Amino acid sequence: MSALHDTARQLLESGTAAVVIGYGEGTAGSARPLFVRDAARAGELVFDERCVHNLSVYLLKPEVKALGKAAIVGQPATLRSILQLASEQQVKEGDVIVLLPETEGGVRQIGSFAEIEEAVSEADAQLSPEEKACLDEIAALPRVDRWRFWQQEFTRCLKCYACRAACPLCYCAQCIVEVNQPQWIPVPPHPLGNMDWHLVRAMHLAGRCIGCGECARACPVDIPLNLLNQVIEEEISGQFGAHAGLSASASYALSTFTTGDKDTFIR
């Protein structure tokens, strides 16, 4: 931990970074996002298995951008969303310094997209065995039961938009739910409004979701939204061989055409 503290302190003291976005102690033994702007407070940073938030969500927030250059404590999901954001021209090379705590206790400091690409691997893009089992279980259901499963889950939705707020890839300045001429998505949290919202959100993340699971973790009523995105991710990686968040220069599978694309879906 002391290497992380030292690195953060030095970045802030030298003015190389204006803020270090990392993790600190939270309520009842949990860890929470922590913004360190004062070098004297670098010692409050922690990094262990409790640190689950994908902090890259903060990089595009105007309040955080206004602070100046950020250094961010990275883990695989954070790195992958930075790369995905880079491929969507939302983060520029040099915008952010990534701090990678290493198992031996050191901290690697990287900044270029090439270095970030090197630090992530295709293995990071695979579903965990638990996620895979969960998806398989739902996939094994008859279509009508799958529909019912999601209807049931969406019944609880409050439309608090915590899923959207916690998602690093949900960065639209005007979200489609806020467009009211025409009103694409009903505002009330009734069954139709909720179904519309979650299906549209899943589609907007198709091929872009890096599978960090923040949407599900943020949901106050425990809707497993990550599964919806993961099944689409499986579909897209299967069809196009593309995983989101592995390259800063990737082109988006669903808006790219190459002559080698399969056209077997045209019947």
Added chain:
Amino acid sequence: MIEQKRMPTASMGALFQRLKAGGWRIVAPRAAGDTVTFGEIESPDEMATGLVQTTLSSKSVVFPMWEELFRFRHGESGAEFRDVDEAIMPTAVVGLRPCDARAMQALHAVFTWDSQDEPYLRRRGRIALLGLSCAQADDCCFCTSVDGGPGDATGSDLLLTALGDDYLVEVVSDRGRELAALAGDLLVAGADVDKAAYLATVPVRFDAARLSTGLSKAFDREELWLEQSLRCLGCGACAYVCPTCACFDIQDEANRHGGARVRCWDSCGFSLFTLHTSGHNPREMQSQRWRQRIMHKFAYMPERLQVVGCVGCGRCSRACPVDMNLAEHLNAIVESVA
């Protein structure tokens, strides 16, 4: 004068029957996985047990997540309007925590402040609150810092406290007496117990008087609000789980033939909340929205409505995806400003 009775724990099913025979439908905490919300149930077996707090509060009983206000359509001779003539069943809310019952007073203050909110009052007039004292609390609870307590009877019509084989039943209001009459011989005399021994311990987490002084000087402390709100994601989870948040958004759900005007829960944490048509937003930054949330509950509501807009239920702190612990932030305000 609060009358005290006892009821054997095993009589809860019979109490449900008598309430239902008396025309009351019963709404109580119901679990779906880890999420516990208030919903209609038939028997006590369906009630979620062993919990510190429900995920959502009971406010939806008087202020639903969304509701139709009126309907409209293009008629033969122009626009036609029709009131929503929804029959509202008398509803007994069973097993809400003392903080939720207390929260009904804050909601009442908001909905009867400058105008009498008809949809709210229609519902409020037809509910009875059967509170259940808290035997356990967690790190997010802070009712004792905002005048409440784990056995506080304020707002409840009947307050039940589990004593083991019996409930202590406190008859708090006229409506409570009406329910006690329905319960009849299920309630027995002999309630001479020290209730406190059966209640959770909830530490006082901040000094309310110093908070009040602090907030009167805190509006311009921009750095304080920024520091507190940097990690806030700007979602509406805190407001939607809150038992006293009463802001709503008015929408028309319509097609070319007609539709309905509806109101839905809204949150001051959303950047859209104060966005003007001109494009100007008086609360452009999350720090300003966070300040508004705190000031509204702990300064403006006490000043204007003589009621604190928070009952210390702790739901916002539990629901927050980034652990914006409210009591901790309030304490920090006290420490840095007061």
